[in-house]
Amino acid sequence: MGKEREKVNAERQRQRFSREFKLEAVRLLELGQKPGAQLALELGVRRSVLFRWRREAGAKGEQVFRGSGRKPADEQGRVERLEVELKRVTEERDILKKAAAYFARELG
Numbered sequence: 598m599g600k601e602r603e604k605v606n607a608e609r610q611r612q613r614f615s616r617e618f619k620l621e622a623v624r625l626l627e628l629g630q631k632p633g634a635q636l637a638l639e640l641g642v643r644r645s646v647l648f649r650w651r652r653e654a655g656a657k658g659e660q661v662f663r664g665s666g667r668k669p670a671d672e673q674g675r676v677e678r679l680e681v682e683l684k685r686v687t688e689e690r691d692i693l694k695k696a697a698a699y700f701a702r703e704l705g
Contacts, residue, residue: 616662
């Protein structure tokens with residue numbers, strides 16, 4: 598369909614950090630003994646990544662940095678699934694109401 602794109606840095610591997618490493622980095626950042634840029638340099642990560650980890654840790658609490666792969670359904674996912682199911686069932690009910698009214702007219 599189109600040209601295949603070449604990766605800009607094909608030999609570069611994506612860095613992966615453990616949950617413990619990220620939590621410790623966030624803890625050190627929040628201690629405030631060193632500026633974020635210096636801490637990021639010492640840890641070997643980008644400053645923006647360090648601050649993103651802190652933002653995620655603040656937003657998710659204990660559920661932060663759970664790892665990759667299929668995650669258990671959290672409450673928000675459950676709510677979204679139930680909303681989709683409710684919409685489908687409501688449409689089915691409306692169709693059945695119309696069908697019942699149609700057949701009641703035909704018989705009556």
